[in-house]
Amino acid sequence: MENKVKVARVQADLTQQQLADKVGVTRQTISLIEKGKYNPTLKLCLAICHAVDKTLDEIFWLNKESEKDGKN
Numbered sequence: 919m920e921n922k923v924k925v926a927r928v929q930a931d932l933t934q935q936q937l938a939d940k941v942g943v944t945r946q947t948i949s950l951i952e953k954g955k956y957n958p959t960l961k962l963c964l965a966i967c968h969a970v971d972k973t974l975d976e977i978f979w980l981n982k983e984s985e986k987d988g989k990n
Contacts, residue, residue: 922977924952926970941965 927937927948934948941948941962950956951966958966963978970977 920954920980921951922972923948923966923970926966926972926977927952930970932970937966937969940969 927934930937932940934952935945938945938948942965943962947956947958951958963974967974967977
């Protein structure tokens with residue numbers, strides 16, 4: 919699953935460790951989420967959104983084009 923966690927984190931001027939501390943996970947978990955190698959729970963997605971002041975749609979939502987192309 920593609921996401922925009924890294925972009926949102928950088929825009930919020932946070933390191934991976936700072937974001938991890940805010941949402942209660944490890945820096946490694948944030949790294950894996952940013953790389954698309956870990957699918958976070960909805961609760962964690964919402965915590966990340968709150969921490970970087972973005973909506974779920976802005977960071978995690980799949981657009982129709984990528985669903986049609988099979989780029990999930």
